[in-house]
Amino acid sequence: MTLAQLEAFVAAATGQTFTAAAVELGMSQPAVSDLIRRLEGELGAPLFSRSGRALVLTAAGEELLPYAEQTVNAARQGTEAVSALLSLGGGTATFGLLRNAEFYIRQDLAKRFRQKHPNVRIRLVGQNSAETVSDVVAGYLEAGLVTLPIEDDHLDVLPLARDEVVYVSAVPDRVQTPPDIDAICEAPLILYDAHYALTDPARKQLSSRARLRGKSVSAGIEVEYLSAALSLAADGFGDTIACRASLESEVYPLGLHAISMAEPMFDTLALIKRHGQLLSPATKEMARLAHSALIDHQTSDHGTAEILTGAHDIEAFLS
Known part of the structure; x- marks a missing residue:
């Protein structure tokens, strides 16, 4: 039993002749028959009997018709759904954002997307990169x-931009000279992304540097958000690290001083996707809009990140 057979059956039952069914389906009458x-x-079992020139459903035909109509309608709806998805008239965009995305993509990405594609569902998840x-x-x-570095097994990865991570303190003496990893390990630290202490990309970089010196990075205070770490640092509870983009944001408190590390970080x-995956x-x-928003902000007076890729690289990655 094929979809074409069921379509012919439903069309014949509706039009009551093979000729009418052929016209509806754009086929020849012998093909429908x-x-x-x-x-x-x-x-x-026979599905039709003739009453004059019209086709009349047999008992078997009456039994089959509702199921055939359901199947034909479902197939049509599926075709329409795929067509809408391909034309961005439907479907769902699922995209993850790093937790500090607002420092790099100032526009509301969901709002920007919905204005262009009002019938597409949006699922934007903002969380730690890990x-x-x-x-x-x-x-x-x-x-x-x-944010890199990440465990990139099974992933395609396209670097888009890089932003310096700086050392931040409310005590001017602690930022007179760029601190090396030894000084950072001995400092009273406030670190964010507490839930992801072992997997957060920035903390992994610090830990890797410390291990090379036979030391470890230990925070006296751990919080979940960068804004909280900056606030505590401004109140004198310790020092922290922060991306330069946050220094240009509304969450950056007064009274803080920032300096590059001795070994810049x-x-x-x-941008990531599963290896070889064809995205919807x-x-x-x-992804295109995220990249566009990134470029728009980082090339403005408030941008701090260095752009690494252009639109051509994005299209090659997405294809």
């Missing part, structure tokens, strides 16, 4: 914007 004859052969990586690998998200923003049109468009 052949499809129905083969369907009857598979079922082992969590975004996990969700992309598992298939809960199609793609995401993260960077957050690298990157909606998620592709979300």
